[in-house]
Amino acid sequence: MTPRDRLRTAVDRARSGGPPPGPTRPGFWRSPLRGPWLTGVFGLTLLVGVTLVFVTGLLSYAAYNPDLAPRNDATPDKGWLGFYLFTWPTSPYWLYRLTQGVHTVLGVVLVPVLLAKLWSVIPKLFAWPPVRSAGHALERLSVLLLVGGAGFTFATGILNIQLNYIFPGSFYPLHFYGAWVFIGAFIVHVAFRFSRAVCAVRAGRDVQPAPESDEAAGLVSPRPAPATISRRGAVAMVGAGSLALFAVTAGQSIGGWWRRTALLAPHGREPDSGPNGFQINKTAASVGIRPSDIGPAWRLTVRGGGRQVVLTREMLLAMPQSESALPIACVEGWSTPNQQWSGIRLTDLAALVGLGTDTPPVRVESVQRGGAFSSVVLAANQARDHRSLLAMRVNGAELSPDHGHPARVILPAAPGVHNTKWVHRLTFGEPA
């Protein structure tokens, strides 16, 4: 055929409404596994999984922005999308360790299911004609947002876990708005497909509707190739993939011995031994802390209620020391088991400037120059909790330079970013 003949054939075919050669032809996709049962099983699994990941993700934003302190707000233009923000509690002390561990581990574990679901519906993505009616156009647009939103949200999350903030653009707004696009399209999709998925799964894996029937929904191949694996086998394979991912990532959230199995997680390695032998993301050197910043010339300034007190390290160590057994739980999903911290209660520091037991919110500042984590505002409930410390020691030893020597904040139930290291200023009552 000459190119001109080929063009003519294509034009004729387009006129007669037939699909062009390739993936738009009904017989192109030949797996005998595709059908409403397989799609239904993956779809309902995602319905449960994605809902959990979304809710724990919202909780993570609520924890990061307690009381909406503008200083901490990573997504300032969110408007009414911030409806769920509330004062994050300080109990149980392992709360964020649990919610963020579930968020990140489940996010990774769902990847094989997501890919399998996409594989199972691929013939529909190439449906011909591409648009049949206005309603069909809307439906296809929602699928585009669904697939694009899922890909974007999962990719940004996984890059953040893997690369530790080395990311084009700020992670928080990208992941936040991406997730809303994804979940919006997800809700529309579930509304239209839920009952069909339930019926198909109830009908059982051996019930394959005729390709041209409504129930087949464009999934069943009219020209199936011989099977090389059963439908149940395909589901088991995807499940095994998820289980394998669980085994090589969950260790960084579970901690202890399990950290050794966290091969895929960059923070799975067992850190150095000794009292300061637990996870360090940012070393003192990596954020430009000079030895002179945290040496004998270091002072802590406490402000509030119109007063100011300046203290040396020795003066702080002479104050009553309190103990708290608390973990560090990072937004990236890794966490440490409880460490034994000792230092001065934030309420005791507030008392130094004459503030009573109704301790107000406090702005914490590090000697670190610049960087998103060099300063944070803690909510009143965090400042008031008796387990909240300006820690000077951990596990019986002085804090190491990388863990925030001479003093760092440690709080119950909070995301890791609130536990500011190399603290040199506390300002109580600012901003509300």
Ligand SMILES: Nc1nc2c(c(=O)[nH]1)N[C@H]1C(S)=C(S)[C@@H](COP(=O)(O)O)O[C@H]1N2
């Ligand atoms: N000054 C300062 N404090 C900081 C950070 C930082 O980069 N600078 N990182 C925070 C984050 S994101 C976490 S999870 C905890 C623990 O971080 P680390 O592993 O670097 O000690 O400390 C927090 N405190």
Ligand SMILES: [Mo]
């Ligand atoms: Mo973190």
